[in-house]
Amino acid sequence: MKRNKILFVVLLAGIIGASITSCSSDFLDEKLTTQYSTDRLKTTEGLDELSTGAYQKLKFKFNYVWGIELFNLGVDEFTDANNSIPSYNCYSADLNSAESDANSPFWDNMYGAIESANTLIQNVPLYYDQSNPNYNTRLGEGYFMRGYFYLQLVAQYGGVPLKLAPSTSVDTYYTRASEEECFAQIIADLEQAYDLLPTTPAETGRITKWAAAHYLAKAHLTRASELYSSWNASTTTADLAAVIKYGSEVVAAHPLCDDYVNLWDYQKANSANEKVSEVVLAAQFSDDQTTWGRYGNQMHLYYPSVYQDIAGTKRDISGGREFSYARATNYTMDVFDRVNDSRFWKSFITCYGCNTTSGAPTWSDANAKLGPRGTVAGSKRFTGGELAIKYVVNDAGDSRYEPVVNDATGVLKDGIMQNTHTFVRYFNNEPQAWVGKHGNEGYYGIQKRSVALSKYRDGYRISIASQFGTRDAILARSAEDVLMVAEAYARQGEAQYDNAIIWINKLRDRAAFKEGEDRSVNVDGGQAYKNNSYCTGNGGGYSSDGAVYWDKNTYYESNDDMSATTASTKAGLHINSVADIYNSKIDSPIYAKLGCTSNADKMMCFILNERTRELCGETLRWEDLVRTKTLEARWKAFNDGYVRGNTAFSASIHYYRPIPQTFLDAITNENGKSLTSEEKAAMQNPGY
Template sequence: MKLKNKIGIYLFSLLGLLIVSCNKDFLDEELTTQYSTDYLDTPEGIEELTRSLYGNIRWHFGYEWAYGMTLYGTDEFTNANDLTNEMWNTYDNRLGPLGATPETGAANKNATSPAQLWDQLYYGISSANTIIAKAPEVMTDEVTRNRSLAHAYFLRGYNYYRLTAQYGSVVLQTEPAEGVVRNFTRPTAEECWEQVISDFRKAYELFEGEVFTYGKGITWTKATAAHFLAKALLFRASERNQDWNSSYIDADLKEAIEVSTYAINARGPLTPDYNDLYSNWTGVDCEIEQLDEILMAAGHNADGSTNGRFGNRTYNYFNPQFSSFSGGWVRRGVWIGGMDFQRCRPTEYSYAVFDHVNDSRMWKTFKTVYGANNVAEEGHDVQPGDPGIVMILNTKDDRTYDNYTFGAFVQNPDWTDDQGRLAEWKIGERQTPTSGGLTSETGQWVPNSLVLYQNGEYVAPTFKNQPICNFFAGINKTDDGSRQAEKGDAHRDVTMARLAETYLVRAECYIRLNQFGQAMNDINEVRRRAQWKSGENRSYYTDGGMAFENNALNTGTAAENYINSNLNMNTYYLSNPDIAVTTEASSLELTSFPNDLPEEDEDVLARVGASSQYERALHFILNERTRELLGEWQRWETLSRTGTLVRRAQAFNPEAAAGITANKHELRPIPQAFIDGLLNDDGTNLSASDKAAWQNQGY
């Protein structure tokens, strides 16, 4: 339904759009409206505003909305015992246009409102509109003018991409607005995607190839625009738009393949070791933040301009509540790369979708061992630096641990081997990427231990549940040991797009064109990087906590805690008890597609009822995206786009299954405060029916 002259949007004054600048000196200027207007009539002002666009994207990772709107309520993550954003996972009636507050049933004041993404992205759009309008007038140098325009078109396209992906049709404002505007025509979703694609196309045309204007690893380039143009074209051609997109599909998929190929050729090959993408983060602006594979990142460092209100808080969201496990054997602190806020608990699917033996990504992503930095009980043989928490990620058909008793240690003076002792662990010397002595010899008692399966049943959620499990293997892609305080901002960049996804986007386009052989080639490029290389120690683990080695706080007791907490080991051999210790290469390459898929994929396909060639291929791509991109801030969008959100959430996320509703939860609610502020052309308020027509279905 298209509504004319009935709706509006709060846009922002010139002063408002300027204060989002990421340049500290610029923020310190005396920002009167007159001064700001004059400054934007100069090349220097437009260049400064262009730089500020990089500040707009940091917002995405500054608070609870980072995971609430992107990861919750999907097949990959569910909530643990912390209920801050529970409604985004359970789809209950608190997920609505008003937003959740303690008064409306939220657990605390930190719950994410649908209005937060909406409001913030229009700030960036306002800045982009100003650049697009003024750059041709005030910038005479063609290179700098095109550079500013490329950035403005890209940021506007990106923000409208995020808005349209989340809310469906949204207000399109493509010219600077004076003050507050409150009546607009609501476009259709088709018109919104046309605007997104148009902006990305213009950015793609204007960028100077792979020229890192503002610093490698941060600067958007032609490949960045190509990647997101391909994603936007694929989105328009996907299932969520099937009511109107039939005339676009063929051309969109072919164009997406073309621009994806540019990005792959310009920025390839993939980084050889998956660890280098996230785990080997050694500190501020380190080498892995400059990798060619990274196409877009939210830039953070030790400068105060990247900290504060929208500093990087993502290290909080993926760890279990390790410090509260019985006995308190592992104390939290800056020496461990992440805080234990237990927001994002992996589902059974997120473990089971991996090949536990041959896929190195599993063991380079999940943190399964914490060293004891606090000897909490006397009379046991645990010493500082011994394993304090161990999580065995076995498979459903493994019967090794059927008769073991796992769980959190409870003081018991009559302790015996059948009351919680983990008797299949022996700590060897500290692990390195190529050596170390971890085997499955018996002898080491571990105070807190977990296993995924016993007797063929998924039992992991039964450990430390109060009432929801807070004991799980978290992921390490955001860990940061450079923080200056336990709850201080992280200093590492947040990767927002990388080349491995470009391969999977292109593969999906080939699938939709029934070119399965071409799709398999792209998939195998990603899977070859994921397989173990000859000489790798499969017991080795590391994460960004290693940056603590270069942290000024790394002295005294803190230094001891760092050494004792981070053992550089995983539970590979405990989780795969039939595998002998080896440093041989493994293989993950497909030889047939979409038939004869790996066992872990066939299990998923059976659960979701994927039977046709197309459905098998599509769901395989969704599985591969999990293995490659787990936790990378886009799962809800991907499942909504492909029309698989409800099916996969119901299949794999027990907390979401009861509440998620088809034809409603594929879109987010439009913020009620926005709707209530709309006026008719004559200045009168909208009627109740007009307001209802603006809101998305079901809300």
Template sequence: MNKIKHTRIGLLIMISLSINSCAKDFLEEEDTTRYSTEYFETAEGIEALAVSLYGNIRWHFGYEWAYGTTLYGTDEFTNANDLTNELWNTYDSRFGPLGASPETGAANKNVTSPSDLWDQLYYGIASCNTIIANANKISNDEIRNRSLAHAYFLRGYNYYRLTAQYGGVVLQTEPAKGVIRNFERASEEACWEQVISDLRNAYTHFEGEIFTYGKGITWTKATAAHFLAKALLFRSSERNDSWNSSYKVADFNEAIDVCTYAINARGPLTNNYSDLYANWTGIDCPNEQLDEILMAAGHNADEATKGRFGNRTYNYFTPQFSSFSGGWVKRGVWIGGMDFQRCRPTEYTYSVFNHVDDARMWKTFKTVYGTNNVVNNALGVNAGDPGIIMILNTKDDHTYDGYTFGAYVQSPNWKDDNSRLPEWTVGSRQTKSSGNLTSQVGKYVPNVSVLYQNGQYVAPNFKNQSICNFFAGINKTDDGSRTAEKGDAHRDVTMARLSETYLLRAECYVRLGQYGNAMSDINVVRNRAQWKSGENRSFYSDGSQAFENNTLNTGSAATNYTNSNLNMNTYYLSNPTLPVTTAASNLELTAFPNNLPAEDEDVLSKIGATTDYDRALNFILNERTRELLGEWQRWETLSRTGTLIKRAKAFNPEAVNITANKHELRPIPQTFIDGLLNDDGNNLSDEQKAAWQNPGYN
């Protein structure tokens, strides 16, 4: 490989002295930029720098790159009418090493550049290098080992993200001395060796589940175990099959061992799936400290967690409700999400769930908005009536075949057959035994759409839009604690959970041909997903409820909150032949990988998965959707398993330009390549620059 020099400050050669930290008891650290480098050779200084590493992960959730680099262009999400990061989803000619701008065809200036992630990850690595290099100067064993654990973990995590996204990258593992450095692009094999080495070191140095810098969001031995397992699995997965054969068995067995540590140390799973996301009640609430959460980007009301270090994720998963409702449902801090319509679920995402028995579906999708702004009383609507309703029916449901759905003033041939429509509440925060959507043809009914009519997927056809802005969004980021409509959210962003650890271990068992062990782990996750006896299947909640403790919850804002958040879903409208029930459901597998649930068999048929191994692997990918939907890792998972191209082509209608042997990796930022110099100080030639770039992007 060509050895090169780089003169760009802020990539590999910057010592990171200004990263902020997270969670209340370690958010208020001093500004480290006012200290000399000698300060970081002391116990106090090295620990301050270790604490500051938590700030580096908050960046991931501060802007459009949060979903652009992780969720777009996959089987789960596609773009809606907002086209900010459309090119990350469509893989069109604008997607390349230069990035995009309005001048080159991007929708606006907010589009994510390939350099965004690259720069920030190296920024964190520089701080880790300083800690690791200075650790032997610290005589206090506890501080030294704790700081090393954090530094090895973040460096391993950052190189994990770099390698997962870009393939082989530059490995800088020592503090830079000066602004000009000689380095080379390492192979992907060497990069995974570095990632695994760092995470092994972190796993060794962490002292079990001792929380040192905070509560549940603090990195621990289980956190390191989880990501070590992910790195081992990545190295020995399909994307690296050209060179990884000698690693596979040992990697899978080691991953099983470390997963087992995390499961034993932090189990069992949280009993109610809603407690992980939907039942978020405000800043630093108890649900942010659940043992199941292995890693989170911590946020609260402190100034250090605002701006580009703030949590903007509440913007990205809700439909454009204030627009298509004709003003009947206006947005505000009382609704936990903004209507920026970035991430629209695909047909696959809705259909991969068991709509009757899987509680995760109804504890995740927001299907009802209440009217908070009565535009025209003559239509017979009242504040607090359902204003937007998304019916998540299945392909074989023909209840609504003759119905006309659409915008807020329905056409006269809207049908409401009371003998078929389930019971529904109008103007109440709970479901009860009275009321329907409407009882008179031609009267006001909510903005309504369904997934299927006449066996056809019609959800994208709402109002005959070219790209639909009406969909059921997910609630994992909703935050009613915001103090401004577009202000930062205050809730933590979960980055790793124990249920994923079970699925990682199950995948390792699949790869070793141990299908029975894999099924046992999968069933742990699916058993939690079942309805429990006594649960009200029509009840819905999300992080909007944090508004109850918001200082803005007064006057008209309080009324808007009550009218908007009706705590109901469309479970019975979506399953119209099902009688009201509070019985427990059953999702447990009894055979694997054959005789799978119908929703999985449909997916496997569409992608042609026929061997036991392909069926098992793709079932786990389906289960990851059901369990981890929207949790910032889908693109990397599909790239790792060699399924990105096939599943995106099968299930994402907008990903029409995705290309094999190209889009499994991201382009190396052109700004980085252009800053490289040869040893003689001259710029790289065009041929040398092309050699640095990933295949297909020149």
């Protein structure tokens, strides 16, 4: 949608021209072919192609920096990093209707996808061969796409224009529907999709009945949440029942992985972890360069901590290209039980290998005296293939560490300087702080150093500088359905808390370290470099000097140098009663910071914390905090963007995004005239 003037023939040029090749590993390994006239969409073949093209919009979240800006900045989990983004992280005055990095592209792309869906819904019954076994699927895909993309819009903007038929000419007159009307349409569309779609996909990546069920659960839970409390009373009881129904069905159809790491064990394009049972819907990416388009999957760029400017670690494919837009907050470090919960160690990077001996640091005369016994001044502190950088995720009160005055990454541990570049959260005598500088990690200080999320790391790219990721991106997995069902039970009142706990334990039992498991192992997508043909010889820079990817973590050192063990931690994570939630050692400081005193407040806070532990960084957080109206409290408590200034946050404004100015400038009133300033203001969200 360009300035909201949807020319049908232009839409075709952007969406249709995609045909499926016979050698594809999934149905989106397509190549652009000749563009067709609108008559093509009056054939079975043309509608098949339109359906395939519509799937491209499912990639939008992962295509560019808007994937961070719209969905995971300005929240409790992540703040901005080496690249400052005050508009979305600090809610500065730059977040306005003219903002074009994320806001306008999101609006335009969602409506572009809705146009394709409208065409499928209209044309499939008219022109698709009804004896074709794909008839119901194509129609169901149309309804799913329309419901899904409207749900994305409503989550960001509130009520939006409902466009339910394809354009045949330029459309310029629009009115905004209410939130209530939008949710009714979204749920009706997803119910149609649920009835029409198959239970198993004909091709990898196709939408199924269970994807519709997942987003039905999400739509019902969203409508039942606090943001809509001024009008949702008549639907809340039925909504919560629907969440339990649909979410339970998804979990039954898509069983959880046995081990959390199986979701992120990416070894090469189209590898086994992209086909695990837990994934309900994923945006399909691959190493086929003909399918990349302008952007490809770029999410791997935004979470890494900068390492290339540290002696001994030059940028390579395994370590990633560090655009470094988002860094985890202290809340994100502390919301995990980092002794018992494996999800932390399977979601974050704490170790980096040396991949250039020549660039590795040497012991200075002064520091050699601080090093281990026998350290020789002028010798290398480490060499290629050895550990170069480590992040120690410790707590306040840890007396082991002191800074080295003449070395920003030098740390004394029990009086002895570490040979590695070492980043520590808390030095001796530093008090606990949710925001503010402490240790030598990147918290309101050195913003490019942080414990980096590993879920998008991609060692299968074609070059060190390549922005095009190859791994699929998860849009929906059944673990979120577990959490939605648990939340629905919790919202039904204390009498249902035991049922909520049964569902929460499905994830916490899975999150525990298993009997015999090595807790020091790190697995993430950086390992894919080992199977990558580009990582040989000079092209990838891999030789005896090794790689930045490191297959170990700092579990034991971070946990006070505890003794090595392979015992199960299930008993430490399993919730035995609601008292375990109310009195949680991990969650109680968060309750106190947020002022949660009632049992209901603690239960909902715990569920939001559990969503971080399970779903951290998976493009869901801003919408979760908005729908529950916890954004203001959590952002102010845990995001250093609040204390840095340059913020204009207002609870009466920032629970919604601004309607793009390009849209307001392009549309007309009922008489065909451009909107007046007053008419634009009436169309706009309050405060923008």
